[in-house]
Amino acid sequence: MSLNIGMSAALDAAPGAEWAIDVRGLSKVYGGRAVVDAIDLQVAPGRICGFLGPNGSGKTTTIRMLCGLLTPDAGEGQCLGLDFRQHAAAIKRQVGYMTQKFGLYEDLSIRENLDFVARLFELPDRRDTVDQALERLGLQSRAHQLAGSLSGGWKQRLSLAACLLHSPRLLLLDEPTAGVDPKARRDFWDEIHRLADEGITVLVSTHYMDEAERCHELVYIAYGKILARGSEAQIIADAGLHVWSLSGPHLAPWVPALKAAPGVLSVAAFGNALHVAAQDEALLMQALGPLRQQVGVHCEPARANLEDVFVSLIARAADNFGVAA
Numbered sequence: 001m002s003l004n005i006g007m008s009a010a011l012d013a014a015p016g017a018e019w020a021i022d023v024r025g026l027s028k029v030y031g032g033r034a035v036v037d038a039i040d041l042q043v044a045p046g047r048i049c050g051f052l053g054p055n056g057s058g059k060t061t062t063i064r065m066l067c068g069l070l071t072p073d074a075g076e077g078q079c080l081g082l083d084f085r086q087h088a089a090a091i092k093r094q095v096g097y098m099t100q101k102f103g104l105y106e107d108l109s110i111r112e113n114l115d116f117v118a119r120l121f122e123l124p125d126r127r128d129t130v131d132q133a134l135e136r137l138g139l140q141s142r143a144h145q146l147a148g149s150l151s152g153g154w155k156q157r158l159s160l161a162a163c164l165l166h167s168p169r170l171l172l173l174d175e176p177t178a179g180v181d182p183k184a185r186r187d188f189w190d191e192i193h194r195l196a197d198e199g200i201t202v203l204v205s206t207h208y209m210d211e212a213e214r215c216h217e218l219v220y221i222a223y224g225k226i227l228a229r230g231s232e233a234q235i236i237a238d239a240g241l242h243v244w245s246l247s248g249p250h251l252a253p254w255v256p257a258l259k260a261a262p263g264v265l266s267v268a269a270f271g272n273a274l275h276v277a278a279q280d281e282a283l284l285m286q287a288l289g290p291l292r293q294q295v296g297v298h299c300e301p302a303r304a305n306l307e308d309v310f311v312s313l314i315a316r317a318a319d320n321f322g323v324a325a
């Protein structure tokens with residue numbers, strides 16, 4: 001069970017705060033290594049901010065510091081208008097945190113789990129509150145089923161219902177849809193957008209590009225540092241990438257040489273096409289030269305997508321930090 005609730009907190013979020021999350025210089029060091037390295041993060045109320053980055057880049061650590069489950073080594077700022085270092089308990093009461101791993105009791109039913117969480121939060125009218133949560137997330141038909149016997153999609157809905165029970169104003173969701181099928185993911189995102197329409201702020205980590213596209217804004221982190229932020233369109237424009245799409249037979253043998261070519265930052269297959277990306281257009285043309293001579297190979301400029309940008313950012317960051325991408 002990962003819920004950790006400050007029962008004694010009486011502070012409410014400061015009304016009308018300009019930012020739901022506003023932290024600067026947030027850092028966490030493990031074993032002498034800054035796994036979150038002086039990051040600044042601002043999210044306005046009612047916005048959905050996607051938090052992206054490769055495995056081990058510091059997303060969970062950041063989320064856990066924001067909701068007061070982990071003490072930062074440095075940083076200052078506010079969550080919901082409250083100083084996030086001084087008022088961790090008060091913030092916890094107004095934040096819904098969904099962990100990466102299912103954090104509820106497998107041997108309790110859906111209803112029993114929700115009732116348990118309602119007790120933890122000392123919610124009044126528990127039965128009504130649980131009934132409403134069951135209805136909102138479409139869980140009534142399975143209310144008496146043990147959580148341990150639910151599929152991934154149902155477990156995820158139960159987790160979301162549990163973290164919404166106390167009417168939080170900020171949701172911190174850590175890879176909430178990992179391993180969940182496309183229909184359940186779509187339903188989940190519809191619900192996230194309904195919540196944002198109601199004014200709830202959402203910071204959600206994900207590895208899925210289609211989910212990134214459903215966020216109002218994105219933050220991309222690697223090696224504990226923020227490498228890009230903004231809307232999808234801004235991030236793509238800021239990256240200044242040149243991308244060419246290649247199609248034709250037997251392209252796979254060309255991939256290693258393309259990847260090794262100077263200036264090439266990303267090579268990826270999308271269906272029958274290869275996307276090759278670089279910042280330096282002349283180097284890209286040089287890398288593509290031999291392929292453009294091949295009979296049957298069609299080359300044309302393409303629009304960079306988020307995945308092209310993120311893979312390229314990692315390649316550049318790896319160069320900067322002197323590590324293997």
Ligand SMILES: Nc1ncnc2c1ncn2[C@@H]1O[C@H](COP(=O)(O)OP(=O)(O)OP(=O)(O)O)[C@@H](O)[C@H]1O
Binds near residue numbers: 031055060
């Ligand atoms: N308690 C800990 N002690 C030591 N190192 C830790 C601890 N927790 C996390 N780390 C390290 O900090 C780094 C960042 O981890 P974190 O879980 O925040 O990454 P992440 O971006 O959430 O990754 P993923 O996408 O795989 O969930 C990793 O290298 C991880 O091994």
